[in-house]
Amino acid sequence: MSEAPQTPGQLDHHVEGHVGYVTFNNPAKFNAVNYDMWCALPIAMRALADNPQVRLIVLQGAGEKAFVSGADISQFNTHRNGDASTHYNEATQAGYAAVLDCTKPTLAKIRGICMGGGLGLAINCDMRMASADSKFRMPAGRLGLGYAFEGIKRFTEVVGTANTADLFFSARIFGADEALRIGLLKQMAPAEAFEEIVNAYVQMVCENAPLTLAAAKRTLLEIRKNPHEQDLAGVQAMVDACFTSEDYKEGRKAFAEKRTPQFQGK
Incomplete structure (x- = not known):
């Protein structure tokens, strides 16, 4: 096993056996993704995809309260305003593309909050598993943000046009049971058994x-x-x-x- 140091406020990646892990490590902000983390994501995904030992890449959040709560809103005035927004948007789109276009199978391991940019990251994975206490939301409508064509297209591929319309038009919070019902999740598991169930599935994939x-x-x-x-x-x-x-x-x-x-x- 080779493991990168875990640094709060950063994106970490490491390898355990045949599994590559990408960890959004910002627990003080419910793993909100800042600009540097968006920029680091393509690098981490490429490193794991190019590693012949890795058979599956798992995206996860640090701690048990959140997968990713969204973009770090504390950077909106500096990074998502005026000319700076162009660079920020390019970094986020590159991050999403690195996940969506990864040549290795990808799994979003969702525990707790999965909203905004976190939901965008999860939808770009091949598969999504969540604990039963997870909460989901696409709040772009509450923030006045436009969502790129490819991003909405990906939602329609996974949950269909009608469900995509609902999630974006309502900007409402919904639970893991509904996420499972609309096809957003492959599996929902009780919080107390979540780690065991995810690890068993990961092991099953990596044996192939x-x-x-x-x-x-x-x-x-x-x-x-x-x-x-x-x-x-x-x-x-x-x-x-x-x-x-x-x-x-x-x-x-x-x-x-x-x-x-x-x-x-x-």
């Missing part, structure tokens, strides 16, 4: 063949593109590589021997 995971993720990325931009040949090449891999031999052998396969990613 890295080349298969990579090919499936590449397919999901290409599906989101316009048909004339899709690299179907590239996807097929990754699928073909699975069938000629040592892992495929190991998978068949392990299945016949009724044991857990030991994949090496080659």
Whole structure:
């Protein structure tokens, strides 16, 4: 295991086994994301995506009170006002894109508050799991903020047009049970069992063949593109590589021997 030091007010990332963790570490402000954290997010995502040991990337908030409560509003006057807002918006969009376009599977581990920019980050992950006491909100309408086309488009992909309209038009707070019902969450778990349930799922994913995971993720990325931009040949090449891999031999052998396969990613 290699772990980065945990520094309040910053974004940290580290690796445990086959799992890469990105931690929004600003608990005094319910893990609100400041400008420096937005700028650090693409760097952290790239480092974990490029690490051959990593099979899954988990985004999480420090502590138990919040995943991410949104953008750090204390910076609105300095970073989201006038000309400075252009640089801030570019940093946030780069952060969202780094999560959405990541070549490794991603999971948002949501505990507590998940609102505004936090909900935007979670929606850009492949999967979302939350504790039953989590609270969600998209408060842009209460702040007078415009939301970018790609951001709203992503919401419609996950929860549909009608639910997206409701979340943005009402700016209301809703619970994990509703988030599960509308398809925002893959799973909701009791707060007292949340860590155990998430860890079991993470372990299940990481036991699978890295080349298969990579090919499936590449397919999901290409599906989101316009048909004339899709690299179907590239996807097929990754699928073909699975069938000629040592892992495929190991998978068949392990299945016949009724044991857990030991994949090496080659």
